[in-house]
Amino acid sequence: MSKLLSPQELRRRVRLDALLLAGGAVAVFLLASTIWILASDALLSAVAPSKEALAGMQMWKGIGYVVITALLLLGYLYHRMAELLDSKARIQQSELEMIERLGRAAEWRDEDTAQHVIRVSRICEVIALEAGLSPHEARLIALASQMHDLGKIAVPDTILLKPGALTEEEFEIVKRHTTVGADILAGGTTELLRTAEQIARYHHERWDGSGYPEGLAGEEIPLPARIVAIADVFDALTSNRPYKEAWPVVKAIASIQLSAGTHFDPNLVECFVRRLPEINEILAQHPDSPSLPAPTGEAPGTDATAA
Numbered sequence: 001m002s003k004l005l006s007p008q009e010l011r012r013r014v015r016l017d018a019l020l021l022a023g024g025a026v027a028v029f030l031l032a033s034t035i036w037i038l039a040s041d042a043l044l045s046a047v048a049p050s051k052e053a054l055a056g057m058q059m060w061k062g063i064g065y066v067v068i069t070a071l072l073l074l075g076y077l078y079h080r081m082a083e084l085l086d087s088k089a090r091i092q093q094s095e096l097e098m099i100e101r102l103g104r105a106a107e108w109r110d111e112d113t114a115q116h117v118i119r120v121s122r123i124c125e126v127i128a129l130e131a132g133l134s135p136h137e138a139r140l141i142a143l144a145s146q147m148h149d150l151g152k153i154a155v156p157d158t159i160l161l162k163p164g165a166l167t168e169e170e171f172e173i174v175k176r177h178t179t180v181g182a183d184i185l186a187g188g189t190t191e192l193l194r195t196a197e198q199i200a201r202y203h204h205e206r207w208d209g210s211g212y213p214e215g216l217a218g219e220e221i222p223l224p225a226r227i228v229a230i231a232d233v234f235d236a237l238t239s240n241r242p243y244k245e246a247w248p249v250v251k252a253i254a255s256i257q258l259s260a261g262t263h264f265d266p267n268l269v270e271c272f273v274r275r276l277p278e279i280n281e282i283l284a285q286h287p288d289s290p291s292l293p294a295p296t297g298e299a300p301g302t303d304a305t306a307a
C-alpha cells in the first residue's frame with residue numbers, strides 16, 4: 001500500500017513527477033532528433049548523385065521528420081491524457097461513493113427513511129433544473145443533498161426514533177443536527193463538500209426567517225438549501241414516520257403551496273409544482289421498505305418536517 005501523504009506533500013510530489021516526466025520526454029526528443037539529423041544528413045550526402053538531388057532528398061526528409069514527430073507526439077499525448085482522465089474519473093467515483101455512504105450512515109439508525117435521501121436527491125435535481133440551473137449545478141445539489149441530515153448521528157435514538165411528540169428540550173437537540181452536520185462537512189476543498197455544508201446547515205431555514213439554526217430569510221438562505229427544504233419536507237410529508245402516517249400526495253402538495261412565501265421560496269415552489277408528474281414518478285420508483293412499523297397515530301412531533 002502506498003504511503004499516505006499530506007495534501008501539500010502530495011501536490012509537491014505530483015509537480016515534481018510532472019516536471020521529470022516532461023523533462024525526460026523533451027530530453028529524449030532532443031537527443032533522438034539530433035542523432036537523426038546528423039545521421040540522415042551524412043547518409044544522404046554519401047548517396048546523393050548531385051547537389052540538386054540532395055536538396056530534394058533533404059526536403060522530403062524534413063517533411064517525413066515533421067510527420068513522424070507529430071504522430072509520435074500524438075500517441076504520447078493520447079496515452080498520457082487518457083491516464084490523466086482515467087485518474088480523474090476514479091477520483092470522482094470515489095468521491096461519489098463516499099457521499100453515498102455518508103448519506104447512508106446518516107439514515108442507518110432511522111431505516112424508515114432509507115429511501116428518503118434518494119428521493120430527496122432526485123427531487124432536488126428536478127427542481128434545480130426547472131429553476132434554470134445548469135445540469136452540472138443541479139447534479140451538484142442532488143449529490144450534496146444526500147448529506148443533508150448527516151448531523152442526525154448526534155441525535156440520540158430515544159429522540160430520533162420517538163414515536164410521539166417531542167418536548168421543547170428534545171426538539172432543541174434535533175435542531176442541532178444542522179450545525180453538527182455542517183461542522184462535519186466544514187472546510188471541504190471541493191465544490192461538492194462546500195455545497196453539502198451549506199445544505200446541511202441551512203435546510204431548515206424558512207423563507208420568512210422563522211427557521212433554524214440562524215433564522216436567515218429570503219435569498220440570504222443559499223439556493224441549494226432552499227431547494228432541499230422543499231424536497232425534504234415534501235418527502236417527509238408523503239412518508240410514514242414514527243410520529244405520523246404518510247399524507248396523501250395531493251394533501252402534501254397543497255401544504256407546500258400554502259407555505260410558499262412563508263416556509264419556502266415561492267419561485268421554487270412554482271418550479272416544484274410545474275414538475276409534479278416527474279416528482280410523482282420518483283416517489284413511485286423509490287418506495288420505502290414494506291416492513292415499516294405501523295405509526296402509533298399519536299400527534300406529530302414539535303416539527304413534523306424535521307426529517
Ligand SMILES: [Fe+2]
Pocket residue numbers: 148149177203204306307
Ligand atoms: Fe434535517
Ligand SMILES: [Fe+2]
Pocket residue numbers: 116148149232306307
Ligand atoms: Fe431529511
